[in-house]
């Protein structure tokens with residue numbers, strides 16, 4: 001029985017969206033080389049890393065220059081098996097790109113950290129519709 005539970009636990013870790021503990025997932029990835037994250041999962045991870053770095057730069061008072069072109073892949077990247085694009089996803093991805101773009105708008109009257117946080121909130125908003133697992137991790141991007 002114990003083994004069955006561990007196997008089940010590992011399976012859940014592999015479903016990107018069910019993840020609760022990012023650390024455990026990283027471990028699982030190392031041990032089981034067969035795990036192949038989808039294009040979308042890879043894109044999401046790089047959006048996370050990029051925005052974490054951007055947060056640090058903003059906090060140091062740097063002005064971000066432009067959005068990475070890679071982000072446009074949100075319109076075409078393949079999902080993990082079993083998931084697919086739908087209207088909700090499409091409208092949230094448009095909203096997300098628009099919001100991310102505002103971070104680089106030097107004419108804006110809002111502070112750059114407000115614009116950055118609004119972007120993170122769109123990440124979270126889309127995630128509440130279909131992929132709640134990474135939300136606690138995404139919230140760490142917020143500039144307090």
Ligand code: HEC
Nearest residue numbers: 016038040041044047048079080092093096123126131134
């Ligand atoms: C339009 C909806 C949407 C937006 C916007 C969005 N995500 Fe995601 N995110 C998803 C979906 C769907 C998945 C699952 C992809 C898959 O499994 O193929 C995902 C997966 C993830 C994952 C898990 C990746 C993995 O390794 O399994 C992380 C982390 C993540 N998103 C962070 C972010 C961050 C940070 C942002 C904003 C900068 C963001 N997401 C914006 C829908 C979205």
